[in-house]
Amino acid sequence: MIYVFVFAWLLGLVFGTFFKLDYLPISLCLAMLMAFVWRTRNKVYFCLAVTMLASLLGVLRSEIYYSRADWANNDTPFSEYSGKVLDKVSNSALVSLSSPHSGTWLLVGSITNLTPGDHLYISGSSVPFYQLDGFLFRYSLSKGAHGVIFAKSIKVVSRDKGNLQSVMAKVRNNTSSLIRSYVGYPYSSVAESMILGNAGNVPEDIERDFRESGLSHILVASGFNVTILVLIVIAFLRPLIGIRGSMCLAFILVPIYMGLSGMSSPVVRASVMAVTSLWGRWIGRQNDSGRSLCFALLLISALQPFSIYDIGMQLSVLATAGIIWLYPSVARAMARLPELLRETVSISFVAQASTMPLLIFYFGKVSHLAILANVLVAPLIPLEMILTVLTVVLGVLSASLGSAIGWLTGKFVLAIVYIANSISEISAASELRLIVGPKSLVLYYLVFVAVILLAQPVARRYARDFWVF
Structure with missing residues (x-):
């Protein structure tokens, strides 16, 4: 039911963005629907009423957000x-x-x-x-x-200078300075971007290589970073402080990282999912990544209704949904491959299948070697991120240690940049320029949802122990 509610809520937000309605009829309809939902026992009527209720709530939330600004009825130009x-x-x-x-x-x-x-x-x-x-x-x-x-x-x-955002900004700037000092340019800019999301500092030629090879998502702080953070904390600290102690520390570190990464929509989405999943494990509930994704999307869009129009948010949600619901079936189809290769190829394939039409819709081109590029860099990314964090932490304690780990970090970044450059050169020779219109996009994702529904039995068995944010 939560899936239907969230979908109807999002439709209401979209409708409320482009069509302005009066509060009074919306409020009256909401009151009647809530009364109907409260009293009805027919499951079909109940589902229909909840769907309409969610849509109207979305419309109302959109109206409330933009009613806060007093420019709507004022056409006077200001300077x-x-x-x-x-x-x-x-x-x-x-x-x-x-x-x-x-x-x-x-x-x-x-x-x-x-x-x-x-x-x-x-x-x-x-x-x-x-x-x-x-x-x-x-x-x-x-x-x-x-x-x-x-x-x-x-x-x-x-x-x-006393507010939390300014403190986070200062810590973020100091972290960037340490990475630049110990890793060395231009690889420091890539390491900094992968951890903090400062893609604006990456040289234009390197950024172009990542974009044309289908690796541009690496240069932004994403949900993958949050997943790695939680898994590393639990894996390394569980033997020392126990599962509850490591989960408690992850609870603290996830919001801190969310602030340091600039509160980008994908990181906020992943952080909400991580906290939800950790809380469920804490109270003894089995993990349900699908419900966590829906809850995160509902919470974020309620607080910031128009985050749903953020391209990064859209790609992040689609990739995560594909991994949650399609990865188990794809992984089973590749059962003969070695485990590490099977997981890497399956996740890369599902993520690309989930997001490629939207990428073409927005940007008009796509790298046909993106899956290969992601498979090649996937083992390097967690190691590079760990080394970057160690560079910052040890660099605060000792310049010599920071320089030593920073040098090693630079070598890992060099390998990632080399792969991106090599793939981009091959892709440039046979670049695919495609056009996906709104109708084709809608049709593709209707089929995508149908495939997800067919894959549900496998995904439901697997999702209980699958940590993905």
Whole structure:
């Protein structure tokens, strides 16, 4: 039932984004549906009522979010703004405006020296999200921004250094500095990006190689990082402090890593799943990754309704869903392969099958060697991440130890970069440029859902002991 509820909720959010409705009829319909759900005992009517209830709740949540901004009924152009930095996102910043109107806005301009908590005075022009198109429309919508401010000048009025976000930003910057000091450029930029998600520091040629080889997901902090973090903590510390002690430490480290990685949607999604799964194990419940994924998606979209338009979030959810529900069947089909190779190939194949149409829809091309590239780098990524963390930790204690581990980290990064470069050169010679329209995309994922439903018996048996975030 939770799957139907979440799906209906998401449809309601999408509908509420593009069609504005009055609160009164929505509230009346909600009240009647809740009364009907409370009293009915017919399972079919109950499911239909819950589905409609979830959809209306999604529409209402969308309406409430955008009603917080007072720009909707004000077409007066402004040129001066004041507000507070909420977060830095790539080459832009999310700012909560206090005047001349309210709401969360995406600030584009010279933001290099800005940190979360800074109070700003901005000169420029603003464009509401519904007047944007193309990339800026999707990007501002995915970040929950009411629009974009194109800044001509930015003045920092004051800095709030005591808030949690500014503390996390400082720790993040110090961590980046240590990686750059001990690993060495340009490999430090790749190591930093894989751990913290700072893809903006990666040289253009290396970033192009990763993109054309189908490895661009490595250069962002993702749910895979959270999975590795939890498994390493439990595997290494369980013999020392027991299963409950290691789980308790994982509870603490997952939110910390979520803050250090910049609160990207895939990491937040994986962190919620990790905490949910850990809590279930703590109270003696069997793991259910599918329900954890639905709960994470519901929670994130309730707090930030338009995170569902984040491309990274969409790809992350699809890849995770494919691994949860299709991996067991694919792995069984490859039972004759050695275990490590079977797991690597199966996960790479399922992740690509889950996300490839969406990648083509957004970007118009795809690497036909992406599965091979992912299979080759998969064994290196956990080791590289562990070494990067050791470089930072030991580098704080001793410069010599930091340099030694940093040198070894650089060699692992070099191997990953070499694989990406080699695959990209082969892919460039026979690049596939495809077009997937909205109808084809919907049809593909309808078939995808049907395949998942057929694979449920196998997935249900396997999911109880399968840790994936």
